Amino acid sequence: MHMHKFEKIWLIFGVGALLVFLSVLGVSAFYLGNQPPSCLATIDQEKVDTLPPFNEPGLKKVEGKDWDYELIFVAAAFAYTPGEVEVPLGAKVKVIATTKDVIHGFQVAGTNINMMLEPGYISEYVTTFDKAGEYLILCNEYCGMGHHMMTSKIEVVE
Amino acid sequence: MGIATEKLNVDRRDGRLVMAHFYVAFIALAVGGLAGLLQVLVRSGKFELPLGIGYYQVLTVHGVVLGLVLTTFFIMGFQIAAVSRTSGTLTNKQRVIGWIGFWLMTAGTIMAAVMILLNEATVLYTFYAPLQAHAIYYLGLTFVVVGSWFDGAAIILAYSKWRKAHPGTPSPLLTFMAVVNTLMWIVATIGVATTVLFQLLPWSLGLVDRVDVLLSRTLFWYFGHPLVYFWLLPAYMCWYAIIPKIIGGKIFSDSLARLSFILFLLFSIPVGFHHQLTEPGIDPAWKFLQVVLTFLVIIPSLMTAFSLFATFESFGRSRGARGLFGWVRELPWGDARFSVPFIGMLSFIPAGAGGIINASHQMNQVVHNTIWVTGHFHLTLATAVILTFFGISYWLVPHLTGRKLTKAMNKLAIIQGVLWAIGMTFMSGAMHAAGLLGAPRRSSFSEYGGAPQAAEWIPYQIAQAVGGSILFLAIILMLYIFINLAFFAPKGEQDFPVGEVADEAEKAPMVFENWKLWLGITVVLILFAYTIPLIDMIENAPIGSKGYKLW
Numbered sequence: 169m170h171m172h173k174f175e176k177i178w179l180i181f182g183v184g185a186l187l188v189f190l191s192v193l194g195v196s197a198f199y200l201g202n203q204p205p206s207c208l209a210t211i212d213q214e215k216v217d218t219l220p221p222f223n224e225p226g227l228k229k230v231e232g233k234d235w236d237y238e239l240i241f242v243a244a245a246f247a248y249t250p251g252e253v254e255v256p257l258g259a260k261v262k263v264i265a266t267t268k269d270v271i272h273g274f275q276v277a278g279t280n281i282n283m284m285l286e287p288g289y290i291s292e293y294v295t296t297f298d299k300a301g302e303y304l305i306l307c308n309e310y311c312g313m314g315h316h317m318m319t320s321k322i323e324v325v326e
Numbered sequence: 327m328g329i330a331t332e333k334l335n336v337d338r339r340d341g342r343l344v345m346a347h348f349y350v351a352f353i354a355l356a357v358g359g360l361a362g363l364l365q366v367l368v369r370s371g372k373f374e375l376p377l378g379i380g381y382y383q384v385l386t387v388h389g390v391v392l393g394l395v396l397t398t399f400f401i402m403g404f405q406i407a408a409v410s411r412t413s414g415t416l417t418n419k420q421r422v423i424g425w426i427g428f429w430l431m432t433a434g435t436i437m438a439a440v441m442i443l444l445n446e447a448t449v450l451y452t453f454y455a456p457l458q459a460h461a462i463y464y465l466g467l468t469f470v471v472v473g474s475w476f477d478g479a480a481i482i483l484a485y486s487k488w489r490k491a492h493p494g495t496p497s498p499l500l501t502f503m504a505v506v507n508t509l510m511w512i513v514a515t516i517g518v519a520t521t522v523l524f525q526l527l528p529w530s531l532g533l534v535d536r537v538d539v540l541l542s543r544t545l546f547w548y549f550g551h552p553l554v555y556f557w558l559l560p561a562y563m564c565w566y567a568i569i570p571k572i573i574g575g576k577i578f579s580d581s582l583a584r585l586s587f588i589l590f591l592l593f594s595i596p597v598g599f600h601h602q603l604t605e606p607g608i609d610p611a612w613k614f615l616q617v618v619l620t621f622l623v624i625i626p627s628l629m630t631a632f633s634l635f636a637t638f639e640s641f642g643r644s645r646g647a648r649g650l651f652g653w654v655r656e657l658p659w660g661d662a663r664f665s666v667p668f669i670g671m672l673s674f675i676p677a678g679a680g681g682i683i684n685a686s687h688q689m690n691q692v693v694h695n696t697i698w699v700t701g702h703f704h705l706t707l708a709t710a711v712i713l714t715f716f717g718i719s720y721w722l723v724p725h726l727t728g729r730k731l732t733k734a735m736n737k738l739a740i741i742q743g744v745l746w747a748i749g750m751t752f753m754s755g756a757m758h759a760a761g762l763l764g765a766p767r768r769s770s771f772s773e774y775g776g777a778p779q780a781a782e783w784i785p786y787q788i789a790q791a792v793g794g795s796i797l798f799l800a801i802i803l804m805l806y807i808f809i810n811l812a813f814f815a816p817k818g819e820q821d822f823p824v825g826e827v828a829d830e831a832e833k834a835p836m837v838f839e840n841w842k843l844w845l846g847i848t849v850v851l852i853l854f855a856y857t858i859p860l861i862d863m864i865e866n867a868p869i870g871s872k873g874y875k876l877w
Contacts, residue, residue, distance in 0.1 A: 169581045169835055175632050182628040190618055193687045202688045203610040204603040210868040245876050270456050270874050271539065273695045277764030277779045282604055282691045286539050287456060288868025289606035304777040308695035308766035310382065310450055312457065312876025316772035 205283035205293040213287040216242055216268045225249045227261075234260070235294055239322075241265040241305075243272040243285050246314030248305060252321045255297050262294045273309030276322060284309060297324045336407050336822060337415040341726035343424045344410075345812070347403030347477075348723065350432060351396045352808050358392035359801035361385070366753070366794030369787045371771045381770035382448045382877060389451030390442065390467075393707070395435050398470060400715050401560045402427070402477040405504040407722060408563065409481050411822050412498035413488040420480045420487075427476030434469025437462050448877040450768065452546065453526070455537045458873030461530040464522050471515050478508040489839070496834040499567045499580055500824060506587040507559040509841070510552055513848060514595055517548035529873060536870030540607045541863055547598035548856065555594040555623075557707050559587065561714035564667060565634055568718070571823035572663045575641030578633045580827045584838040586626035586633075592848055593622040596855035600685040604694050607866070612859045613687065619855060620685045627678060634671060640828070662731075662739035663720050663823075669747050670713035677705035680758070695768075698761020701754040709750050713743060716804055721820050723811040730818035735807055742807065745800040753793025760786035 196202045216222045225240045239261050242249045255261060265274050267285040274291065275282045283291040307318035336344070361384045367373040368381050375381065406424055410416055416424065440462070441447040447463035485505045488497060496502070521542045529537045566583045570576055577583065599616035602608060642653020658664050680702040683689050693699060720739050724731050731739075761767075765783040774780035837843070 169585070170579070170832060171582065172579075172636070175582070175629070175636070178632050179625070179628060183625060186621055186624055189682075190621060193617065194614065197610065197614055197687050204613060204688060204691055205606065206608055206610040206613065207606045208609065208866070210607070210866060212869055213871070214869075245874070270871075270876060271454055273766070275695065275764065275766065277777075280691045282694050284602075284605045286543075286606060287871045288539065291606045302778065304764070304774055304779045306764075306766055306769075306774055306780075308769070309454070310385075310457075310768045312874070313380065313382070314876075315382070316766075316769040316774075319774045319777065321775075321777070 205291050207290050207292040209290040210288050211266055211290055213266070213268055216266055221264060222266060227253055227255060233262075235262045237261045239263045241274065241320070242268060243274065243307070243318075244268040245270060245272075245312050246307075246318045248274075248307075248318065248320035250320065252323070254323045254325050257300050257324055257326045258296065258298055260294065260296045262292060264290060264292050266290050270311045271309050272307045272311050272318070275306055275308045277304045277306060279303060282308070297322075300324045300326055334411075334822070336410045336726060338728075339421060340406065340410040340416050343416075343421060343428065344403040344407045345723070345726050346425075346428050347399045347406070348719070348808075348812075350435065351399040351403065352805060354391040354396040354399065354435075355801060356805055358388050358396060359798055361388035361391070363794055363798040366787075366791040369771050370791035371784060371787065372791075380445070380448060380877060382450070382768075383442065383445055385768060386442050386448050386450050387439075390438060391435075393451050394467070394470060397557050397707070397711075398474050399431065401507070401556065402431075402474055404560055404563075404715070404718060404722065405481055405508065406477065407726070407822075408500040408504050409484045411500070412824060413484055413501045416480060416484055417487070420483050423476050423483070424480040427473045427478075427480065430473030430476060431470045432473075434466040434471075434473060437466030437469065439466075441466065445877070452550070454546070455526060455529070455539050455542045456871035456874050457877075458530055458875055461527060464526050464530055468519065468522050468527075471519055474515070475512060478512055481505060481508050494836065496580075496584075496836065497839060498824075499577070499583060500563060502584060502838070503559065503563045503567065503587050506591050507556060507563075509845065510559070510591050510594055511556045513845075513852075514549045514552035514556065517545045517598075518550075521545035536872060538864075538867050539871050540605070541860075541867070543602065543605070544598065544608075544856075544860065544863065547601040548595070548852075549598075550601060551598050551620075552594040554703070554706065555590055557711045559590060561667075561670065561711045562587070562630060564714050564718055565630065565671060567825045568823050569634070569664060569667060570637045570641075570825040572661065573638070573641055573658055575637050575644070576828035577825040578636040578640070578828060581832070581834045581838075582629055582633060584834050586629045588838060588844055589626040589629075590623060591844055592851060593619055593626075595848065596851045597623075597685075599855075599859075600690070603687065603690040607863060608859055609862065612855075616855055617685055617687045619851070621682070624678075624682070631675075660736075660740070662736045662743065663717055665740055666720070666743035667714040667717035669743050670710040670717070673705050673709040673713075673747075673750070677702065677710055680705065693761055695766060696761035697757045697765045697767045700767045701757030701761060704750060704754045704757065709746065709754070713746060716742070719808060719811070721823065723808060724815055724818075724820035725822045727812055727815075728817055728819075729811060729815035730820050731811065732815060735810055735815065738803060739807055742800050742803040745796055745803065749793045749796030749798075749800060751793070753790050753797060756786040756789035756793065760790075 272285045303322040305320040447459035449457045449459045597620040642656035645656045647653040
């Protein structure tokens with residue numbers, strides 16, 4: 169099968185760029201630990217309110233962990249609990265969330281906190297809040313009539 | 327390519343089967359386009375739906391009729407026409423199988439449509455459990471898929487007949503491409519058929535109480551990504567094998583075109599996790615593996631881009647063009663059959679770049695489920711693919727109805743394409759920008775409790791409404807052109823252009839038609855990418871979900 173010289177150059181360049189790109193992603197994921205939220209823990213979605221840590225939604229200071237705080241959210245059609253929360257500036261926080269009913273999309277607008285909440289599973293993401301201000305939390309996966317009314321708020325304060 | 331044995335016209339009986347598919351496709355365009363207009367108007371915040379119609383009901387209509395109905399009917403119709411033109415008229419048996427497919431798909435479409443209109447299936451076209459639609463909705467979608475298998479069977483039977491009659495000769499390029507796309511479609515739809523038949527149908531009928539949500543989503547996305555290549559490959563058929571003839575040039579390389587289609591077959595399917603990157607319950611190492619496989623389709627995409635522009639440049643230079651870009655002026659810009667698909671090709675450059683961002687393991691978090699994604703697939707499907715389908719219709723519809731594309735219609739077609747480009751620049755551009763600011767997709771107008779961030783998105787939503795309205799005008803023009811070409815254009819002979827290979831290109835190696843080999847590798851890749859994560863998912867599954875009807 170004949171391949172034009174220019175096409176060979178084009179493909180070598182393209183495949184080379186692809187390899188560099190994939191290496192960057194790979195190093196970021198496996199060496200720097202920048203993995204997408206992929207918590208493997210499960211939960212009985214019908215008993216979320218009675219099971220720790222979801223029986224006490226909100227911000228909690230923790231000791232002896234890689235992060236300073238745990239921020240617990242419970243989603244249900246069509247609201248998040250808590251409806252509003254304050255986080256100190258610069259805090260390293262593990263956001264832990266789950267749903268009591270259908271799938272929701274937990275997104276903190278303007279940040280990289282963006283994870284699917286699926287019934288029976290816990291979702292987690294560790295992040296640092298290094299910019300003060302008010303952040304909107306919304307639902308970005310269709311969950312029914314009131315999907316676009318589902319909100320909460322994170323206030324990052326000094 | 328066995329040009330001497332080709333029949334130059336599609337037989338009238340095959341033509342009727344193809345046109346039946348196209349009528350449904352263009353009715354879907356009208357209905358889905360209207361739904362799209364209503365959505366952008368609602369999201370501008372200046373308009374409310376009358377008669378208690380829900381935003382999400384309209385959104386379900388839009389996704390189902392454009393994403394599933396328009397595409398599947400048009401593609402199957404076009405592929406049957408391409409096979410009939412290049413491998414000979416279908417036998418009566420093959421044509422009957424095609425008609426069975428058409429009627430099954432049509433019946434399924436009507437079933438799903440009735441359920442959506444009755445507000446029994448406001449679950450969008452992705453129907454994620456545990457939102458539970460009426461069983462007839464799932465059954466209707468099953469009929470659409472099963473019907474498409476019948477159409478696919480007609481294509482494969484026609485190919486096998488040609489294959490047996492021409493041992494040692496590579497099959498006609500368009501037939502080969504239609505067969506690759508059909509095989510990919512069959513392998514991919516097994517996933518969605520499995521979740522619908524074994525999970526969602528029994529659950530919606532009340533035979534079982536609970537459904538495994540993550541498993542169902544995984545089976546859906548096993549199908550959902552090859553679905554987008556099922557849309558794209560027919561456009562590539564036109565770009566590789568038809569456009570060269572329209573401009574008066576040659577196919578750059580028959581073998582490389584086949585190779586790129588085989589690569590799409592291999593790398594389109596074991597990649598569904600890149601739609602599930604932010605989901606719990608899947609190990610990130612498996613996500614990364616599928617990210618790598620996803621990016622391998624960049625190779626055939628680069629080959630395609632090279633091949634197309636090589637055809638254009640060779641043609642321009644053969645006409646005496648000089649300088650680095652002199653050949654651009656030689657292209658037939660006044661011919662809608664070329665210029666409208668060309669707008670589609672151009673749109674695929676930013677569309678492909680956006681796709682790379684979406685599938686990037688970590689970067690996905692920035693854009694996942696934001697309206698950026700909607701902006702992305704309105705460049706891929708709703709510009710690159712659909713403008714190519716329109717470009718095909720300009721000659722294929724009159725070819726099949728024994729009419730001609732008149733100069734006036736050609737002009738209107740170009741205006742339609744330009745309007746589309748303008749409207750989409752506004753709409754998709756504003757969607758990409760708002761998505762980066764965090765605006766979600768699939769959401770009705772909301773001020774999110776007066777949040778300042780949400781207020782920033784509203785000007786972009788107004789830009790989307792402006793773009794969407796221009797697009798709706800373009801759709802009306804397209805429907806007018808289609809009706810003209812189908813019923814009113816003057817009688818005559820409109821050519822079905824089939825590209826010829828450049829002189830220096832040699833015969834394609836027969837290994838490309840070793841289906842056992844290619845399907846074998848496809849299956850091995852799928853098993854490699856999915857077996858262990860699926861076992862993990864099933865072994866560690868939570869209790870499962872009851873159904874919810876929250877609309």
